[in-house]
Amino acid sequence: MDSVSQIALGSALTIATMGRRTAVWKSAFWGLVAGTLPDLDVFIDHGNALANMINHRGNSHSLLYLLLLSPLLGWCIARLQGEGAYWRRWSLAMALVLVTHPVLDWFTVYGTQLLRPFSREAYGLGSVFVIDPLYTLPLLIGVGVALCRKSFAGLRGNQVGLLLSSLYLAWSVLAQQHVSGVARASLAAQDIAAPQLLVTPTPLNTLLWRVVAMDDTHYWEGYHSVFDKNRATAWTRHERGTALQSQYAPHAPAIAQLARFADGFMKLEQEDDALYLSDLRMGSEGRYSFRFRLGSPEEIRAGRTVIAQQPLEVPVREALIELWQRIWHKPE
Known part of the structure; x- marks a missing residue:
């Protein structure tokens, strides 16, 4: 996911884990720092643009390495703040923030190498776009409430934000499964034999989905909105x-x-x-x-x-209008 989402999730988890054991702003700050750490690998040059793409979300997103780092990071934060008695709690908070970073990335289609050093397989569920305001906003609002209302109500607001964002991820998986079923039925109805299927949301939402079906020589691209009444997908064929x-x-x-x-x-x-x-x-x-x-x-x-x-040049305003119109209206 994007940096803002990771920062918001890191702060929200640290606030929820530390509770009243430390100042809320301290929890938010260190959650922000830990939520950013795995993505610092973007500053490593692997030789060319393709290698940089493939190796991003590599060792820095390994569940094992991040778990091993958590106690050290938690202990350092506790000592730095004079809260040595809470170093285990800080370690737990850092473990949650660091591990959920690659897990959240796994929900995108990019590819996250969760099992390094044992495997270089890049895992990507692809149920959310890399930037999705409906996932991020509840987290930001919850953290904001916790920072502004330094009381039980503030902490509860943060917990609500975490709950809503988690429910949104669950919705994205259900919507993806629904669209996958619609796409397979449409392919079968049109006698398209394409065993490999990719279903991902279009930018900034989980209402309109892009589907790519592929065989050995061709691929078909189509779109389906959760509001489409007609389940027949219009496919375009490409080499x-x-x-x-x-x-x-x-x-x-x-x-x-x-x-x-x-x-x-x-x-x-x-x-x-x-x-x-x-x-x-x-x-x-x-x-x-x-x-x-x-x-x-x-x-x-x-x-x-x-x-x-190659640089990607997209007319943003026109693309957003096109996206909005396609979500609500299926072309005849």
């Missing part, structure tokens, strides 16, 4: 570039790397005498968040692949 992948994969390891990281949801295309690699999970057709230029065919064959991430 995955499997012939290009077979031809250039031996010369460009990046192709296999992204295929593994994205569970196969990727495409390779040639455009203007250059090859482009796209992650199909994030964005939409023509607007992918992670699209990489690998170089010309001659450069790739010669082993001179230079990976450069």
Whole structure:
């Protein structure tokens, strides 16, 4: 999730765990710090844009490593604040904040390597978008209430915020399962045999969902709103570039790397005498968040692949209007 969500969750959990044992502002501050720590790996350069993408949410998001760090961090905070008697409580608070950070990331589709060092598998449920105000606002309001009303009522307000945000995550999973069922039925009704299915929310909401169905050579993209009365999805068919992948994969390891990281949801295309690699999970057709230029065919064959991430240019106002309209009205 985005940094604001992680900060809000970290502060809310620390306030709830520490209660009246320390000042609320101290709990909020240290929750903010701990909620930010795992994402500091974005400042590590792994050599190129694709490697940076794949290795983000790696060791710094390992459940094991974060659990091992928690007692040390809790002890340091307790000593720093002269609250040595509460070091175990601080350690518990830090464990909750650090572990829930990658767990919350797991709800997005990006891919979080929860089981390092035992596995490099990137897990992503994909039931919430990386930025979702309906998840974050209850946490922010709850923390704000706790900071402003330094009493039992303030702490209760923080707990309500945590409860509402957790219920929203539960709703996102149920909505995702519902849309998955609708999509599979629609594919079957239209005789589309695509065994791999990806269902993710569109930006900022869990009402409109993007669905990608994929076979060995093609993928189909469609959209479904929870308010759509007609369950027949309109699918658009696209090439995955499997012939290009077979031809250039031996010369460009990046192709296999992204295929593994994205569970196969990727495409390779040639455009203007250059090859482009796209992650199909994030964005939409023509607007992918992670699209990489690998170089010309001659450069790739010669082993001179230079990976450069392409900037994503989205007309924000028009995109938001289009999104809002599609949530409530299905095109005829």
